Amino acid sequence: MTADLTLSNPTQLRLEFSAADREQAWQQSQSFARAGDRWDAYLNRLCLNTVLPWLREDRQLQATVWTNTNALPGFWGLVNGTALTLNTTERLVLLPTETIDRDEWRIPQEWVDIPPWSADYYLAIQVEPEDGWLQMWGYTTHRKLKAQGHYDAGDRTYCLTEPAIMPDLSVLWVARQLGAEPTRAAILPLPAINLAQAENLLTRLGNPSVITPRLEVPFPLWGALVAHDGWRQRLYERRQGLPESRSVRQWLGSSLSTLAQQVGWERLEQQPDLVGARGGENTTSTVLLSRTLVIAGQTYELQISSQGTPDECTWRFTLRNTAPGGVIPSGFKLRLSTEDLQPFEQNEDTATTAIEQLFVEVALAPGEGIVWEVEPIPEGYDREILRF
Structure with missing residues (x-):
C-alpha cells in the first residue's frame, strides 16, 4: 500500500492497493447470496483492508473494527459503511462509493440516528477497484451532519452538498487533537420492540x-x-438462506458450527474429581462451552454448562479470570437477559469485592433464547442470541 496526495487537491489522500489486495477482498466477500450484496461487501472490505492499516501505521492511531470483524457481513448485507473505534473513545465511519460525483454526499440514516451506531466522524471515500486506488475526499462530523445535512425520506439518507463537506483531512486530525468542538448532536432514542x-x-x-x-x-x-x-x-x-446456527444444545451434543468457532466458542471436556471417582461416584466427563474474553487488557473465560439432569433444562454461565490465581475485580457484572433484552429474577451477579468467579443459573425451555453481557464490556463485544 502506498499513500499519495492528489495533484488536483493536495489535501485529499489517495491510497493504492495491489491486485493481490483486490483478490483477497473479493474472496472475503463471497458469503452473500445476491450479486449486488457481494459487490457492496467487496467495496467495503477493500476500503477497510486499505484504510485501517494506514490509520494504524501512518496516523499512529489505535484503530479497531467496531464491533468486530465477524459481525461485518451482518452490517454490509443491510447498509453501506464500516465503523471503526479510534483510541477506544471515538468512532469513525468509512463510507465507500464508486461515484465520481462529489457535488453531494449521502450518508445512510442508520449511521446517524441509531444511537449505538452514531459516530463522531464520517469519511467519504471514492474507490476505483480496477485502477487500484481509493481517495479520501471529504469528511464531516455527526453534529455538522445533523445541522447542515438535508434528510431525504426517499432513500433515508442525510445529504450534504459540497460547501458543507470538509475536504481537508488535515483539519480532522488537528480537530481531534484539540477537541475544540463537540462532534455529536443529540438524537432521539429508538422505541423498544418486543x-x-x-x-x-x-x-x-x-x-x-x-x-x-x-x-x-x-x-x-x-x-x-x-x-x-x-x-x-x-x-x-x-x-442468505442459512440455518439457525447458535444452538447451544447442538454445540454440546455434536460439534460447534462454523459461526460458533468464528466468534470464539470452544467445546471443552471437564474431567470429574478424582476423589469422587475413588469413592464410586459417576466419573463421566462434563462437556461445556468456553469463550475467551479480553477486558481492560486482561483475559477472562466465559463458560456455559448444563446443570442437573437433561430434563431440568438448567444452565450455568460462569465468568473466571484465566490467570493462575487470578480473580474477578470488584465492580464486574455478569448479566443474562431475554432475547428482547428484558431482565428477570436473579439474572445478574456482581463482584462487590475481588472474587474467584461470577455465575448466573437460569432455567430455559427448549428453543428459548438468552443474551449474555459482561461489564466492563469485553473487546469486540457483539451481542449474540444463544438458543437452548
Missing part, C-alpha cells in the same frame, strides 16, 4: 426477495431491530 414484533419483522424482511429491507418498514422499527446485534445477525442469516 419479541413478537421482532419475529414478525425477521420473517418479513428475512425473505431474500425483499431487495431493500431497510426501506420496507418505518425507520424507528427498522432501527430498533438492527440495533440489536443478535436480531441483525439473524436477519443476515435468513437473507
Whole structure:
C-alpha cells in the first residue's frame, strides 16, 4: 500500500492497493447470496483492508473494527459503511462509493440516528477497484451532519452538498487533537420492540426477495431491530438462506458450527474429581462451552454448562479470570437477559469485592433464547442470541 496526495487537491489522500489486495477482498466477500450484496461487501472490505492499516501505521492511531470483524457481513448485507473505534473513545465511519460525483454526499440514516451506531466522524471515500486506488475526499462530523445535512425520506439518507463537506483531512486530525468542538448532536432514542414484533419483522424482511429491507418498514422499527446485534445477525442469516446456527444444545451434543468457532466458542471436556471417582461416584466427563474474553487488557473465560439432569433444562454461565490465581475485580457484572433484552429474577451477579468467579443459573425451555453481557464490556463485544 502506498499513500499519495492528489495533484488536483493536495489535501485529499489517495491510497493504492495491489491486485493481490483486490483478490483477497473479493474472496472475503463471497458469503452473500445476491450479486449486488457481494459487490457492496467487496467495496467495503477493500476500503477497510486499505484504510485501517494506514490509520494504524501512518496516523499512529489505535484503530479497531467496531464491533468486530465477524459481525461485518451482518452490517454490509443491510447498509453501506464500516465503523471503526479510534483510541477506544471515538468512532469513525468509512463510507465507500464508486461515484465520481462529489457535488453531494449521502450518508445512510442508520449511521446517524441509531444511537449505538452514531459516530463522531464520517469519511467519504471514492474507490476505483480496477485502477487500484481509493481517495479520501471529504469528511464531516455527526453534529455538522445533523445541522447542515438535508434528510431525504426517499432513500433515508442525510445529504450534504459540497460547501458543507470538509475536504481537508488535515483539519480532522488537528480537530481531534484539540477537541475544540463537540462532534455529536443529540438524537432521539429508538422505541423498544418486543419479541413478537421482532419475529414478525425477521420473517418479513428475512425473505431474500425483499431487495431493500431497510426501506420496507418505518425507520424507528427498522432501527430498533438492527440495533440489536443478535436480531441483525439473524436477519443476515435468513437473507442468505442459512440455518439457525447458535444452538447451544447442538454445540454440546455434536460439534460447534462454523459461526460458533468464528466468534470464539470452544467445546471443552471437564474431567470429574478424582476423589469422587475413588469413592464410586459417576466419573463421566462434563462437556461445556468456553469463550475467551479480553477486558481492560486482561483475559477472562466465559463458560456455559448444563446443570442437573437433561430434563431440568438448567444452565450455568460462569465468568473466571484465566490467570493462575487470578480473580474477578470488584465492580464486574455478569448479566443474562431475554432475547428482547428484558431482565428477570436473579439474572445478574456482581463482584462487590475481588472474587474467584461470577455465575448466573437460569432455567430455559427448549428453543428459548438468552443474551449474555459482561461489564466492563469485553473487546469486540457483539451481542449474540444463544438458543437452548
